[in-house]
Amino acid sequence: MTAAPPPASASDGLDLGALRSEFPIFTARGPRFHYLDSAATGQICRAAAEALLAYETRGRANVKRGVYRLADEATQAFERARAEIAAYLGAREAREVVITSGTTHALNIAAHCLCARLRAGDEILLSLAEHHSNIVPWQLAGERVGAVIRAIPLDREGRLDLDRLGELVSRRTKVIAVTHCSNVTGAVTDIGRVREAAQSVGAVLVVDGAQRVPHGPVDVQALGCDLYAFSGHKLFAATGAGALWIRRELAEELPPFLGGGEMIRRVAIEGSTFAAPPHRFEAGTPPIGPALALGAAAAWLAGLDWPAIHAHEMALAGRLLAGLRTIRGIRPIGPEGLQARTPLVSFVVDGVHPHDVCQLLDERGVCTRGGHHCAQPLHEALGLEASTRASLALYNDEADVDALLEGLEDVVRRLA
Amino acid sequence: MTAELYDAAIVATAKATAEAERLPAPDVTVEEDNPLCGDRITLDLAFADGRVAAVGHKTRGCLLTRAAAVVLARHAVGADPAELRRAIASLRALLAGEAGTPEWPELSMFEPVRAVASRHDCVLLPFRALEVALDRRERERP
Missing domain, CATH: 3.40.640.10 (Type I PLP-dependent aspartate aminotransferase-like (Major domain))
Structure with a gap:
């Protein structure tokens, strides 16, 4: 999958509300639920x-x-x-x-x-x-x-x-x-x-x-x-x-x-x-x-419109990457741009353990993953012990990304 | 609930790991990992007259793991194996919500962790290392 540059708007050509309504958990858990751990487990769709x-x-x-x-x-x-x-x-x-x-x-x-x-x-x-x-x-x-x-x-x-x-x-x-x-x-x-x-x-x-x-x-x-x-x-x-x-x-x-x-x-x-x-x-x-x-x-x-979904996912990934780079003490790892990548970003918060990052984000309803992600050789190759990961999927929106970024600013303020 | 995990006592205690050092000539050294996250403690114990004479450690972990390592190092010196095993058991009991007072009152700072099962192993990692160290010491010097 080679990623195309994101469009100006994340929602171009995509009815995100209709798409999210196909995932029962978002109705069940309400608006203060920002699920950014789809690389671990995606939410179940209604059809399944x-x-x-x-x-x-x-x-x-x-x-x-x-x-x-x-x-x-x-x-x-x-x-x-x-x-x-x-x-x-x-x-x-x-x-x-x-x-x-x-x-x-x-x-x-x-x-x-x-x-x-x-x-x-x-x-x-x-x-x-x-x-x-x-x-x-x-x-x-x-x-x-x-x-x-x-x-x-x-x-x-x-x-x-x-x-x-x-x-x-x-x-x-x-x-x-x-x-x-x-x-x-x-x-x-x-x-x-x-x-x-x-x-x-x-x-x-x-x-x-x-x-x-x-x-x-x-x-x-x-x-x-x-x-x-x-x-x-x-x-x-x-x-x-x-x-x-x-x-x-x-x-x-x-x-x-x-x-x-x-x-x-x-x-x-x-x-x-x-x-x-x-x-x-x-x-x-x-x-x-x-x-x-x-x-x-x-x-x-x-049967979904995957070009539109891909554009949406990568626009969110771009918003996330750009936002992470504005927060002092946060270092994204992995590819710098959006080419040939999935909408997944792992990062390090200097001086703060990933589990502590994830625990504090959970206060805001933001679900992320911390640890070695069952990839210890990769972390060792990058000179890391662990990282925090935000992984996006077709149902995420800008509010999810923004909640994560606001939460990370709070983490840095409290623990870094 | 989460906010209590990061109260001033735990955060301040965890920061003391920066001052921790390994022992130059320990009687027992144990390295234990938390497989979930890769956190690791290397724990050194030196004994004299059947009691812990010195504790050293290098702890790579979250705030809870680091705070637990600091509490262990503070209280283990002067303790005999029986007291150390009571401390381990009392910490496990505290996390499990069982009635009773922890062997070392400072362990009470981890009471808020009781409600967050996924973080119990973080607190227990240094004490798991201590338990392995005691077992090894007993095997080598019955």
Whole structure:
């Protein structure tokens, strides 16, 4: 995603009031609620909430098992959700989408299944900007086969320093796993350059899309990656479901991750054979209600005016960045401008711990996140222990940004 | 509720961490992290005649963690392991809302934290380090 310069007005072409009304929490919590933690969890949209409630109260049955009408309806709804998710990702077909419990589960499937094909000395290339969910699974799975973990360093803006790919990628590189967008700096990775490096040595490219999907539909085919992971709760659906897209040809070759019901073709005491993808990777009862909510959210989101939403989000990000720079003792981290970034800004308040910042902001109804954001290597690379993060989404408005800025002025006055 | 977390006593106490130093020759050193935020304390204890003779620490954390480290360092000197363990238990009880008086009255400054469960670990981090240090000391010198 390459960001265009923001328009003069954040609301050009966008009925923000109507959009916000699709998120029940804003009505429930009133005007003094400024939710700026969407990078952790997005608020649930009405379509997702209604789909979840409808399944649990009127359509609840297990999927892929029963032949009675209710079970058949549940199975059909589940597969429709898969198709809606596939469409949001630009997948060729629904069977390329594995329903998971979220990004972490998805990346653990990726790491386990891909590392099963590696040998001692093979290399897995990550980056210093990764969420722990895209580091630890590779360490665990890689260790079992003796694979070596390497990492793309960061440039001075906190972006992946892709100029270093030439020296980091070799015939030993079998997997490259990188974030599509950093959950700390908001920097968007140039996946095209990473893809070229991966393809030059025949490496598999895994992309962590958790922070990218809330900002509009994705085209995994255009990206040219092999696997793409994300969580439903960041896509304004329920917690408990996410997805892993696996390019069909690759999915056919991969072994299962978890074993159990639903993922088998035939089971005997002497040994078992496994179902075709995606079911091979979906052992046990899936998170049916959350998956239906995710499908509903994807379908609703796919119909929105994303150029207008993008302009709105980036105008707010610009307002936030500009405001932060006027407050003494506050240092934004990450990219300086709005190009190739998501509407997420992390920052340091000199002399004040991020948890204390967040606690005081909470007095004003401003919800932000403080800490290392499950990205300790990134913070270490930037010479930080922790930071405060404000992450915006399609439903935020100028009042949210202004409440944050006023709160930060108060924090500096009281504690800095 | 939040305002009470940042009353003058806690803020002033936390600022005293700037004067804290490590011990040159501790009997026990423990490093403990708060996994949630990466805050870290390195706690040194020196013992003489079964009691704490000196406390050193380097604390990287929020105001609550730093204030708790300062209170610990102030009161631990001269205490024996039994008193230290009572102090740890009394702080946990205070945060849990149980009746009773804390072993060290100054621990009462953390009463406002009781209502904010997400910050209990901030206050407890230095005391968790103390507990690990005592366990290690007992294992090494039963």
